[in-house]
Amino acid sequence: MENLGRINGKTELVGLLATPIGHSLSPAMHNLAFDKLGLNCAYLAFEVGNEELEDAVKGMRALNVKGFNVSMPNKMKILPYLDELADSAKFSGAVNTVVNVDGKFVGHSTDGMGYTRNLKEHGIDIKGKKMTLIGSGGAATPIAIQSALEGVAEISIFARDDAFFPQAEENVRIINEDMKHLNVKANVYPLENVEQLKAEIATSDILANGTGVGMKPLEGLSVIQDESMLRPDLIVTDVVYIPRKSKLMEQAEAVGATAINGLGMMLWQGALAFELWTGKQMPVDFIKEQLF
Numbered sequence: 001m002e003n004l005g006r007i008n009g010k011t012e013l014v015g016l017l018a019t020p021i022g023h024s025l026s027p028a029m030h031n032l033a034f035d036k037l038g039l040n041c042a043y044l045a046f047e048v049g050n051e052e053l054e055d056a057v058k059g060m061r062a063l064n065v066k067g068f069n070v071s072m073p074n075k076m077k078i079l080p081y082l083d084e085l086a087d088s089a090k091f092s093g094a095v096n097t098v099v100n101v102d103g104k105f106v107g108h109s110t111d112g113m114g115y116t117r118n119l120k121e122h123g124i125d126i127k128g129k130k131m132t133l134i135g136s137g138g139a140a141t142p143i144a145i146q147s148a149l150e151g152v153a154e155i156s157i158f159a160r161d162d163a164f165f166p167q168a169e170e171n172v173r174i175i176n177e178d179m180k181h182l183n184v185k186a187n188v189y190p191l192e193n194v195e196q197l198k199a200e201i202a203t204s205d206i207l208a209n210g211t212g213v214g215m216k217p218l219e220g221l222s223v224i225q226d227e228s229m230l231r232p233d234l235i236v237t238d239v240v241y242i243p244r245k246s247k248l249m250e251q252a253e254a255v256g257a258t259a260i261n262g263l264g265m266m267l268w269q270g271a272l273a274f275e276l277w278t279g280k281q282m283p284v285d286f287i288k289e290q291l292f
């Protein structure tokens, strides 16, 4: 990699603690951006699971790193090892970005922020909108929390009857009770209730898929039964970005709805982490050109 040529005694380390890690686009994304802006930083990925996490964070402290990303399976497990949490992390119970602020490790979740920022790039402000969100896992939870923090009016969460359903109930409780001051109305329904799903989509501005349905091994599948549940003035978003055009994106395009895949969310969660570490904006157009 060309940026390795400029590593010297003053290079600051930014890391990633996750497993499996080999497929991650984050090292390429951040190192390209450091290079482009001439920042003396390097981003390295470390294969770290739950068992090694506490020691790894201690190591990060001892090395006084600039910050680091956390991905699965560590996003929730890292909370006790940090000094402070931003609201994005506190309410979603997950951290994907840690910033070293004068020796204090502060946790943020830029996944949801990446989602809303990507909507803004498409000229959409979440404020005052009604959203139907499918899912309650690692991607859907920060989308729900950040949408609430940014003033969504109502959010109806649908989750299928699996181990994630209690998390859907908890996300709704957090929005209605812990985030009561924001005046967001949150509802939870079983995904199996298709009539309710139809009714909620019909009164929503945004339909968001926050599950891996549409991506391997569920490629070619969609969280909605058919496109009659969609309409041209609906905004349909997907967290899935491989393939670029999931079944849901195809269904949205078929009725002339706005279709936004997960690529922008992925790019912007990285760009917002970059900004938290460096105080500088990631050159996103350059990164898109180089990587996507």
Ligand code: NAD
Binding pocket: 111, 114, 134, 135, 136, 137, 138, 139, 140, 159, 160, 162, 164, 165, 191, 210, 211, 212, 213, 215, 218, 223, 238, 239, 240, 241, 262, 263, 265, 266, 267, 269
């Ligand atoms: P997760 O395992 O934490 O959660 C999975 C969610 O999908 C749960 O709510 C589960 O109930 C639901 N689900 C799984 N199979 C389902 C099915 N057949 N029908 C209905 N619901 C089903 O996973 P995650 O980390 O939330 O990741 C979900 C997807 O989001 C993955 O495809 C991942 O690649 C993608 N993702 C994208 C971004 C981005 O920036 N675009 C970020 C994180 C994750």
